[in-house]
Amino acid sequence: MEAGEFVHYRWHPCSPELGVLHARYRRHAFGRHAHSTYTIGVVEHGSEELSYGDDREYAGAGDVVLINPETIHTGRAMTGAGWTYHALYVPVGFVRSSLGEAPALTTRIADDPVARNALRAAVRAMDEDVCTADTLLCTALAHVFGRYGGHPRKQVQVRPVAAAARDILSDEHLAPPSLGELAEVLGTTRFALLRAFRATYGLPPHAYLTQYRVRKACTLIRRGADLAGAATAVGFVDQAHLSRHFRKTLGITPGQYRRAVQERTRSAG
Structure with missing residues (x-):
């Protein structure tokens, strides 16, 4: 790992399949990949370039990053200073059981102080009692999907x-x-x-x-x-x-x- 980089991965106490990543990357670049989960994160410092096929999007400090399951993407630092972020990898089943449905996220990058603060609170609450952790996580997800959730995710046309x-x-x-x-x-x-x-x-x-x-x-x-x-x-x-x-x-x-x-x-x- 490069100097100045760190990675901390843990599991949320409310779900054995919901991972939470806290990391700072400078030179590391993600290859083209997809997650089976929703990826919902907050850039804390620096800036990140994300690519989705031929599309490029940029997330700076304070931005909320929203990626649907099975969406091919990459990520890398925009400058030599790198970027620091928290990311929650939320299983589709957890969203469905919490909200009653699992809609598609319609926005990739959001400058949303309410979502940002709710997600930060959800991460901090992981070290509290499980009731607090669960409540603040669901509060954050309810806001994110309430504002950025569209119709149920479309199935890919499978050849x-x-x-x-x-x-x-x-x-x-x-x-x-x-x-x-x-x-x-x-x-x-x-x-x-x-x-x-x-x-x-x-x-x-x-x-x-x-x-x-x-x-x-x-x-x-x-x-x-x-x-x-x-x-x-x-x-x-x-x-x-x-x-x-x-x-x-x-x-x-x-x-x-x-x-x-x-x-x-x-x-x-």
Whole structure:
């Protein structure tokens, strides 16, 4: 990690699947990735550039960043000073159980003092009793989704050939076929398959495979797997290979993720 950077990841006491990241990055740049959760954050200092395909957006100190689940994006510092932020990774199921629905967020960057202060209060309350933590989290989410939540999230139009390729890659992630082999099995061409896969999932097949492996490694680590074992179990060459892609995708190392899991287990006990 570069000098001046820090990362702290923990689990919210009200949900075993709601992660909270507090980090400062200067040189680190996120690769193209997506989360299965909503990403709702506040930039505390500095400024960040986010890209969504060909779109670029910029978040400065005090801005609230809102990203829908499964939205392909990247993030990097706009200047050498980097940026510091808090991010909540809120599961779709948690939003639905809290609000009765899981709408799409209609804004990516918001200058909203009420949302900003509510989210900050929700993060601070993680160290209070669970009733306070739960109440302030739901208060913040109610404001965010009440103001920026649109209609229920639309399902991506899934192209059958892309879905079939995704199933094969998921099932055979330890020894995946080549693009050519996939195309032959599915009765199409490499270029047609590549176009369909990108249009459906926002990533080429090999990048999707990396995302799948990282998410599967997260599951194994939460279940107590050691890092080297998790790496090889999902198809990475070794722990270093896992660590490189883990940080590129999530902004933290597998070791930091495991420590957050261990801290949650201790506090629950």
